[in-house]
Amino acid sequence: MTDQTPGDVTSAAKAASAGTCAVIHPNMAAPGGAESRGARASLDEAVALAGAIDLDVVHAETFELVRPRPSTLLGKGTVERIGETLHALHDCDLVVVNANLTPVQQRNLETAWDTKVIDRTGLILEIFGARARTKEGRLQVGLAALNYQLGRLVRSWTHLERQRGGSGFMGGPGERQIELDRRMIRQSIARLKRELVEVKRTRSLQRRARQRVPYPVVALVGYTNAGKSTLFNRLTGADVVAKDQLFATLDPTMRRLDLPEGGPVILSDTVGFISDLPHQLVNAFHATLEEVVEADMILHVRDIADPETDIQRRDVLKVLTDLGLGEDTETPITEALNKIDLLPAEARAALEERVARQDNNPPVAISAVTGQGLDRLVQRIQDVLGDKLSELELDLGFDEGATLAWIYEHGEVLDRADGEDGIHLRVRLDPRSHSQLLTRIDSSRQSRLH
Secondary structure, eight states, rough: OOOOOOTTTTTHHHTTTSEEEEEEEEEEGGGOOOOOOHHHHHHHHHHHHHHHOOOOOOEEEEEESSOOOOOHHTHHHHHHHHHHHHHHHSOOOEESSSOOOHHHHHHHHHHHHHSSEEHHHHHHHHHHHHHSSHHHHHHHHHHHHHHHHHHTHHHHHTOOTTTTTOOOOOOOOHHHHHHHHHHHHHHHHHHHHHHHHHHHHHHHHHHHHHHHHTTTTTEEEETTTSSHHEEEEEEEEOOOOOSTTTTTOOOOEEEEEEEEEEEEEEEEOOBBOTTTHHHHHHHHHHTTHHHHHSEEEEEEEETTTTTTTTHHHHHHHHHHHTTSSSSSSOOOOEEEEEEESSOOHHHHHHHHHHHHHHOSSSSEEOTTTTTHHHHHHHHHHHHHTTTTOOHHHHHHOOOOOHHHHHHHHEEEEEEEEEOSSOOEEEEOOOOHHHHHHHHHHHHHHHHHHH
């Protein structure tokens, strides 16, 4: 086993990046009797996660786990059988166990199999660490990784004799080293938290600046690889990375989308949700998800062609509920049923018929790749945000050209009549723009009186 250093949280995965690995999925019953995704689908997702950091999966298997074993999670016979399989492969740098392992379980499996082992949390942390690009994203990943590492220091120093030469509160050299490393990690955690506070303060200032230019925000959410970034690019003409790969988008991206009648809105592309997201990342990425909490409308993008789409929907709604966006939220949530181009013709017709029968906030069937249904989706955004708009009639003088230009940029001009004394307008604005326009006109006219 390769020794790990305190600053290298997921060195097992990093050492094996672009190497070979085996993926093991212990299929356990969902807590509380909830419907769980199929064992094969869970294994496929774990293989896709490994592929997201360029690991070559040379073996993958799933098996039923009735009673987790505290020392190794897996039963003794299973551990021995997998060990024989790994030995026969001859070329396997890493084993990914698609479950959350305790530090003791991870260490014991590494000893039994004589190879590096990481769990689902470690793998996702590695992916996030490789993909985060913004300063906030890197800070959040770093904070989550350090918290994850803090409980695993014991396995980093198993080569030291922890019990030698110590008594009472004095431990051996390994124990002293562990305490030094814990202190270093806690200091790093405190520093990252301070930096994140500053980043959040900057984001708050940016949010207030957006409110001064009050475009409604539409947040795209959904299970990872549901097609959010492809839809984002199609609607806005942006070039956000859009790959058939889990967690291709980690940092929030915002672009302007001009509605046919309602003026501009801001479309926000966010990190994809996933089942059993490590709790370290749920907490660390709360600031990133603030864009969702603050949104005027949420578009839940679903991969309707995925056999697990209903379970994925449940996982996304659970995260939204954790963010305070549950069933009683006032924020409108619309489902965009994506990838209908991948459905057989009969299934697609049945889906569109089912959607047509729904009266209350029906989902919109779309294909972000072909563009099918996107006109209906944009119209839905228009209809939802239109409820927030108000109409106003006003007269402007010919010398108020700057205010006229502002109205055209921030609202929708429904009617205009140019007369001898000035311009009569009927406009539609959202509440913030309405208030801002009245303040602007009053200030402008007051200044001309002096």
